[in-house]
Amino acid sequence: MASETVAFYLFGAIAIAASLLVIAQRNPIYSVLLLIASFGALSGLYVLLDAPFVAVTQIIVYAGAIMVLFLFVVMLLNAPHEDTEYDERVHPLMRPGPMRFGAALALLLVAELWWALGRGGDSGGFPAGAVASVGAIGRSLFTDYGFAFEVTSILILVAMVGAVVLARREERR
Amino acid sequence: MTPLLVAQLVLTLVVFVGLLSSAAAMVYVERKVAAFIQQRIGPYLVGPKGLLQPLADVIKLMFKEELRPRAADALLFGLAPIISATAAFSAFAVVPFGGETTLLGLLKEPLRLQVADVNVAILVIFAIASMGVYGIVLAGWSSNSKYSLLGGLRSSAQMISYELSYGMALAGVLLVGNSLSLTDIVHRQAGTWFGVIPRWFIFLQPFGFLIFLTAGIAETNRAPFDFPEAEQELVAGYHTEYSSMSFAMFFLAEYINMVTVSAVATDLFLGGWQGPYAESIGWIWFLVKVAALLFFYVWMRWTLPRYRYDQLMAFGWKVLLPVAVINLLVTAAGVLYFGL
Secondary structure, rough: OOOHHHHOOOOOOOOHHHHHHHHHHHHHHHHHHHHHHHHHHHHHHHHHOHHHHHHHHHHHHHHHHHHHHHHHHHHOOOOOOOOOHHHHHHHHHOOHHHHHHHHHHHHHHHHHHHHHHHHOOOOOOOOOOOOOOOOHHHHHHHOOOOHHHHHHHHHHHHHHHHHHHHHHHOOOO | OOOOHHHHHHHHHHHHHHHHHHHHHHHHHHHHHHHOOOOOOOOOOOHHHHHHHHHHHHHEEEEEEEEOOOOOOOHHHHHHHHHHHHHHHHHHHHHOOOEEEEEOOOOOOOEEEOOOOOOOOOHHHHHHHHHHHHHHHHHHHHHHHHHHHHHHHHHHHHHHHHHHHHHHHHHHHHHHHHOHHHHHHHHHHOOOOOOOOEOOOOOOOOOHHHHHHHHHHHHOOOOOOOOHOOHHHHHHHOOOOOOOHHHHHHHHHHHHHHHHHHHHHHHHHHOOOOOOOHHHHHHHHHHHHHHHHHHHHHHHHHHOOOOOOOHHHHHHHHHHHHHHHHHHHHHHHHHHHOOO
């Protein structure tokens, strides 16, 4: 096997194993760290796809910025280990209704994945090598995918306004 | 194995050992400069002029007992200093510190004085810097001690706040340099304007340089921004519970981060290895510039008092970040208008 194939299976295995372990952990800090490991493996896959810019951006944005905030929140809230009998019995997400809803969502996700993967490679895609160039990514982001980009910006802006509104203390009069 | 590959492996080893000894040298310089500023003599007993003091410190640290609080999370407690030290070492891998050399004709193909030539080197440094935060945060959390936790939380808040300005200052340079590769950026700084002023980006990006230096001090947790380990409030911050070699790893990481930030600032703003006779002695120019920046760091530490924590946060978000954004906008407009 070529070394690239070996690397692909290695990174793929790490990504899948780490992602599975994320939901198998009872300590939220370990979940966060395993998610970072999974992002790191994904970044390795991007390098194999000849897209170093995307790989590094993946590390900076997800593994760096977002996961630090996750860790920050988990540490600040001091989220408890979910290993007591009490948790299993009383936790609202452990009741039958929410669990059935979750199962339905999981089935839906599998169906969606099946459909999406079955469609094949008719997504247009980039010409070979273009993904590596930062200029090419920027140009396509602001022209071909301009609408999606702007909609995402507005979505993030709404989330920011929401966070500020939620976090703001009411002034006492 | 081709001779070039051997040379590259040797170069990697040299960089590794060089970083280690630069940390040792910095410990000595720091203590001597501090002593000079405070009108003391500083270390003078171990070796001539106290030059062997760092060695004595390392031996002392090695023979200390490795302690771990009983309530600590054993795995993460052990992992945290390793993450810190690894991130510190790996960031330097993409920093070029000289042009190409054939080692006085020993090699047929020229060897590039850089461990790994990545075409997105600037972003790699930024990414690894953001990974280094985890070492500190995890050390703070896993120690299960209030001082450590507060130190870890402060450090993550501080690093997230200053990373934004740091990134904006980097973006300004890569607009002017029109590349993400540090080697290209240094090559663009060759030559002079009007025959006197070197074509360094510090003259095109003076605000970018100041922002980069300030954010760099905050990123490396140095005084006057050393809140994660503010002695008067937090004992020793995130590494309160660490002793012996695991403490040494944090210590090492801090000094190596300082060297890396100075080296990156040299490549981005001070023309890297450009200077008279850069073809042959470029790396000496590089070392001189890095040493000057390192001295500046030490000088700052012993001159300025520590700010208050809310002042640090207010400064980061309300002064440094807006200035960095404006700097980026003006740079982008300038590059577009003058077509640099």
